[in-house]
Amino acid sequence: MEHVSHLYEALERVVGFIYPNEVEAHWSVLIVLYPYLTGLVAGAFILASLERVFNVRAVRPTYRLALLTALAFLIIAPLPLLSHLSKPWRFWEILVTPHLTSAMAMFGFVYMWYLMVVLLLEIWFDYRRDFVIWSQQTTGFKRFFYKVLTLGVTDVSEKAIRFDEAAVKTITMIGIPSAFLLHGYVGFIFGSIKANPWWSSVLMPVIFLFSAIVSGIALVLLIYLISNKIRRVPQNMECLDTLGRYLLYIFIIDFALEGLDVIQRTYTAEESFDIIYALVHGHLFATHVVMQLILGTFVPLALLGWIQFGKVSAPARVRIYWLSSVLTLIGIFFMRWNVVIGGQLFSKSLRGFTTYKVELIGWEGGLMALSQAILPVLILIFLIKFLPPWQEHPVTDRAH
Amino acid sequence: MNDRLYKLSRTSPESTDLAQTAQEMASTTRRDFLKTLGTACVAIAIAPVAEKLSVAEAAKTENTPAERDWSKHKWGMAIDVEKCIGCGHCVVACKEENGVPKEPFYFRTWIERYQQFGDETVVDSPNGGYDGFPPETERAERLDKAFFVPKLCNACEHSPCVQVCPVGATFETPDGAVLVDPDYCIGCRYCIQACPYGTRFLNPITGVADKCTLCYHRIHNGQQPACVENCPTGARLFGDLKDQDGPLNQFLREHKIHVLKPHLNTYPKVFYSGIDKEVR
Ligand code: SF4
Ligand code: SF4
Numbered sequence: 001m002e003h004v005s006h007l008y009e010a011l012e013r014v015v016g017f018i019y020p021n022e023v024e025a026h027w028s029v030l031i032v033l034y035p036y037l038t039g040l041v042a043g044a045f046i047l048a049s050l051e052r053v054f055n056v057r058a059v060r061p062t063y064r065l066a067l068l069t070a071l072a073f074l075i076i077a078p079l080p081l082l083s084h085l086s087k088p089w090r091f092w093e094i095l096v097t098p099h100l101t102s103a104m105a106m107f108g109f110v111y112m113w114y115l116m117v118v119l120l121l122e123i124w125f126d127y128r129r130d131f132v133i134w135s136q137q138t139t140g141f142k143r144f145f146y147k148v149l150t151l152g153v154t155d156v157s158e159k160a161i162r163f164d165e166a167a168v169k170t171i172t173m174i175g176i177p178s179a180f181l182l183h184g185y186v187g188f189i190f191g192s193i194k195a196n197p198w199w200s201s202v203l204m205p206v207i208f209l210f211s212a213i214v215s216g217i218a219l220v221l222l223i224y225l226i227s228n229k230i231r232r233v234p235q236n237m238e239c240l241d242t243l244g245r246y247l248l249y250i251f252i253i254d255f256a257l258e259g260l261d262v263i264q265r266t267y268t269a270e271e272s273f274d275i276i277y278a279l280v281h282g283h284l285f286a287t288h289v290v291m292q293l294i295l296g297t298f299v300p301l302a303l304l305g306w307i308q309f310g311k312v313s314a315p316a317r318v319r320i321y322w323l324s325s326v327l328t329l330i331g332i333f334f335m336r337w338n339v340v341i342g343g344q345l346f347s348k349s350l351r352g353f354t355t356y357k358v359e360l361i362g363w364e365g366g367l368m369a370l371s372q373a374i375l376p377v378l379i380l381i382f383l384i385k386f387l388p389p390w391q392e393h394p395v396t397d398r399a400h
Numbered sequence: 401m402n403d404r405l406y407k408l409s410r411t412s413p414e415s416t417d418l419a420q421t422a423q424e425m426a427s428t429t430r431r432d433f434l435k436t437l438g439t440a441c442v443a444i445a446i447a448p449v450a451e452k453l454s455v456a457e458a459a460k461t462e463n464t465p466a467e468r469d470w471s472k473h474k475w476g477m478a479i480d481v482e483k484c485i486g487c488g489h490c491v492v493a494c495k496e497e498n499g500v501p502k503e504p505f506y507f508r509t510w511i512e513r514y515q516q517f518g519d520e521t522v523v524d525s526p527n528g529g530y531d532g533f534p535p536e537t538e539r540a541e542r543l544d545k546a547f548f549v550p551k552l553c554n555a556c557e558h559s560p561c562v563q564v565c566p567v568g569a570t571f572e573t574p575d576g577a578v579l580v581d582p583d584y585c586i587g588c589r590y591c592i593q594a595c596p597y598g599t600r601f602l603n604p605i606t607g608v609a610d611k612c613t614l615c616y617h618r619i620h621n622g623q624q625p626a627c628v629e630n631c632p633t634g635a636r637l638f639g640d641l642k643d644q645d646g647p648l649n650q651f652l653r654e655h656k657i658h659v660l661k662p663h664l665n666t667y668p669k670v671f672y673s674g675i676d677k678e679v680r
Contacts, residue, residue, distance in 0.1 A: 004503045007505050017525070018598075019551070019597070019598030020527075021599065026589040026593065086602060087607060090587075101563045104566040104590050105567070193564070193594050195593070195664065348596055348597070348598050348680075349680050
């Protein structure tokens with residue numbers, strides 16, 4: 001039979017004893033992508049709120065960029081989840097007949113809340129004055145487009161603008177816990193599976209949250225570097241250094257949390273310890289130790305730390321930011337991979353392992369995952385084109 | 401709720417279609433059928449089915465939801481590991497009865513073999529025990545102990561699979577079975593991840609989550625689950641936990657009973673007698 005031929009292959013690579021239904025890893029690379037994308041959203045948003053709520057002036061150039069990044073990635077975030085369902089057209093059942101004890105059932109609501117109430121509203125209030133101005137300065141379709149976006153609210157008096165500002169600030173304050181919720185709950189999806197000792201940890205939502213912030217900052221940092229390069233404007237060192245510093249600090253917290261998790265597992269060494277030890281040292285060695293820990297954590301941490309304590313010239317710092325943001329993004333991707341795929345490689349009999357191989361082609365294959373990872377970038381380019389986030393223009397540069 | 405239960409408790413069209421499709425795909429159907437028939441005959445001859453049938457009688461009078469008092473029963477199963485000979489007839493019967501695909505990756509019930517060589521315990525389950533077990537010949541050491549453990553959905557009282565299903569497609573019936581509504585399941589496979597016992601799979605033909613139903617369609621027609629009926633040694637005992645004097649409770653009283661992974665607090669309603677600490 002066509003649909004099981006790959007399972008016969010997998011059967012040959014099974015080691016030890018697994019329950020007979022466990023040959024197949026049920027959650028594929030798409031489910032790796034899902035927490036990765038939502039993490040980037042939550043992280044980018046939290047970075048944006050730094051500027052708005054805590055008045056971190058230095059990162060202001062990335063404020064709107066971070067918001068648009070969050071939006072672009074949020075639009076795509078449900079796609080991997082949706083396309084991995086075997087009955088995707090029944091997806092709406094999650095929304096109309098949700099089962100309230102299920103963490104996954106909360107997805108739709110958390111998502112809608114975040115997209116509709118937090119992100120879109122915040123972006124709209126933040127851009128409203130620009131929409132009005134752009135609708136006056138442009139012609140043709142663009143004019144119409146911006147006119148529609150104003151939703152008919154064309155008042156740009158000082159009073160109205162002040163209201164916008166206040167609204168943005170309020171939404172951001174609601175938005176921060178919402179971003180926490182968005183990613184904390186994704187961690188809860190895994191952490192609440194008590195049948196799986198690799199997942200079942202109360203730290204899971206917190207680790208997911210902090211790694212999300214790390215990945216979000218790294219992403220915005222990278223996008224900012226790239227966009228400056230493309231626009232041929234000099235890199236803003238103050239902004240970069242601040243971003244780098246935040247990245248470092250939160251990375252350290254994230255690393256400490258994950259370390260705590262490992263130490264606690266090792267110290268308590270429960271029933272499942274042997275198999276998890278074998279998992280990390282065998283099946284996950286390349287992705288966990290090499291990709292996540294060494295390349296994706298130690299190297300960027302060392303590089304970013306070096307900047308703080310050593311005397312590093314500006315051009316060298318820029319190169320370090322390039323490198324460490326890319327490595328961080330890779331490292332967090334592999335963190336998701338190790339959680340999602342790693343948790344399915346060992347049997348719940350705790351006696352053996354199965355394997356997972358990404359197929360290139362196919363509904364849940366590598367190409368599908370890749371295209372879903374590229375899509376948000378395309379959306380972001382589109383968003384940047386129509387809603388330029390650059391705020392050097394004196395009209396749009398607002399005083400705090 | 402009742403409509404849904406009614407639909408699922410009859411030999412539902414889905415499962416008949418499924419059985420047909422599976423049969424068309426399998427080339428060895430006839431042989432299997434004869435095998436099942438043969439086992440059934442043996443079972444009737446050997447197994448002490450008479451007392452089990454009394455439970456079945458009780459269920460017989462109430463075939464439609466309207467007549468049925470849901471609170472009257474709580475179905476469960478006891479497995480006497482000392483009686484299991486690893487013949488695999490229950491596995492064959494289950495696949496036939498429920499249209500489970502024949503590939504070695506899909507089981508509503510399967511058999512595990514535990515063999516102890518000195519300090520080392522070797523567990524295997526070739527094709528889920530469908531074809532029985534080959535004798536262990538390769539190992540030189542002495543075999544200290546060997547036994548077979550039939551596995552199936554534990555019909556957990558606090559079922560993790562029910563808890564996590566985002567649309568409520570997996571649900572618990574008031575009389576204690578855990579079923580999947582194939583018309584609701586979206587195929588997210590969260591339940592498969594949540595079941596600590598590996599009893600669930602995604603049916604490749606229907607594309608929805610599948611698992612043991614305790615042969616819900618049979619027990620409400622007053623019959624025994626197919627695996628119970630086809631077990632030549634009576635290693636499986638199906639019954640009503642609410643019937644205090646029934647054979648199941650009698651068995652539970654007379655034996656030392658274990659459940660699988662008790663620390664997870666799932667409260668299984670499948671009870672094992674005679675298993676070892678090695679069994680998880
Ligand atoms: S054994 Fe698994 S499938 Fe059966 S009720 Fe328990 S958790 Fe659900
Ligand atoms: S696969 Fe189906 S039955 Fe299982 S949790 Fe998802 S929707 Fe529920």
